Amino acid sequence: MSMRRIITLTTDFGVGSPYVAAMRGVILSINPNAELIDISHAVPPQDIRAGALTLAQATPWFPPDTIHVAVVDPGVGSARRIVYARFGQQQFVAPDNGLLSCLALREHPSTIIAVEEPGFWLPRVSSTFHGRDIMAPVAARLSLGLDPAQLGPVLADIERLDWTEARVAGNKIEGAVESIDSFGNLITNIPEDALTKVPRGEEEVAIFCDEHETRGIFRTYSDQPEMTLIALVGSTGRLELAIVGENASLMLGVKAGTPVKVTW
Numbered sequence: 001m002s003m004r005r006i007i008t009l010t011t012d013f014g015v016g017s018p019y020v021a022a023m024r025g026v027i028l029s030i031n032p033n034a035e036l037i038d039i040s041h042a043v044p045p046q047d048i049r050a051g052a053l054t055l056a057q058a059t060p061w062f063p064p065d066t067i068h069v070a071v072v073d074p075g076v077g078s079a080r081r082i083v084y085a086r087f088g089q090q091q092f093v094a095p096d097n098g099l100l101s102c103l104a105l106r107e108h109p110s111t112i113i114a115v116e117e118p119g120f121w122l123p124r125v126s127s128t129f130h131g132r133d134i135m136a137p138v139a140a141r142l143s144l145g146l147d148p149a150q151l152g153p154v155l156a157d158i159e160r161l162d163w164t165e166a167r168v169a170g171n172k173i174e175g176a177v178e179s180i181d182s183f184g185n186l187i188t189n190i191p192e193d194a195l196t197k198v199p200r201g202e203e204e205v206a207i208f209c210d211e212h213e214t215r216g217i218f219r220t221y222s223d224q225p226e227m228t229l230i231a232l233v234g235s236t237g238r239l240e241l242a243i244v245g246e247n248a249s250l251m252l253g254v255k256a257g258t259p260v261k262v263t264w
Contacts, residue, residue: 030140056102064089071131098161116152184247
């Protein structure tokens with residue numbers, strides 16, 4: 001009997017890509033009652049790290065047992081594995097190339113299974129489109145109640161990227177811009193709990209990003225006038241830098257990886 005279950009899609013295919021439509025078509029052909037939600041198809045091409053951050057920021061907010069399909073897969077067709085993994089109450093089907101490793105910073109997946117049983121794939125598998133031919137049909141069958149244990153052997157761990165953590169020493173925190181959101185705001189790797197003892201006033205704390213400096217840590221963007229560089233804790237729970245009403249990344253020429261320092 002058909003079951004209604006949410007399946008999300010996250011890819012680097014680009015907005016309006018026919019590849020996204022092909023995956024959606026495969027899923028709906030197997031489970032017409034699946035509820036499909038696009039998290040993002042604007043992950044920069046082949047940028048596994050950006051895809052991992054997207055998953056970590058978005059997927060924890062979905063209902064229990066949501067199935068998340070993620071395809072940022074520069075090694076498609078190679079010896080890299082495809083895995084099923086469960087993090088808390090969320091399920092994932094993705095290439096095992098570090099795409100799930102930002103999630104693993106919070107908790108180790110309770111289940112990891114190599115997707116190796118071809119009986120759950122499409123009959124013909126392209127060497128360049130495993131998202132359509134393997135991951136989409138597997139997700140659709142999981143949404144119909146397939147036991148993940150049937151997908152293949154259990155694994156001990158997933159592939160992990162090197163995620164640099166912010167360092168706190170004395171009255172200084174050293175971190176970096178970890179990602180840039182669609183508004184051009186600079187999201188750092190400095191978590192809110194690292195700022196617990198940091199004063200918030202403009203006379204007390206300074207934040208440096210590359211050669212740029214701002215003072216004070218604020219609550220909202222509107223706490224400063226337009227065109228002002230501002231620091232605040234954003235919705236990701238991390239320190240971010242923004243230019244009020246403008247694109248900070250473009251205006252400052254700052255990219256992911258740029259060092260950030262907080263001193264007080």
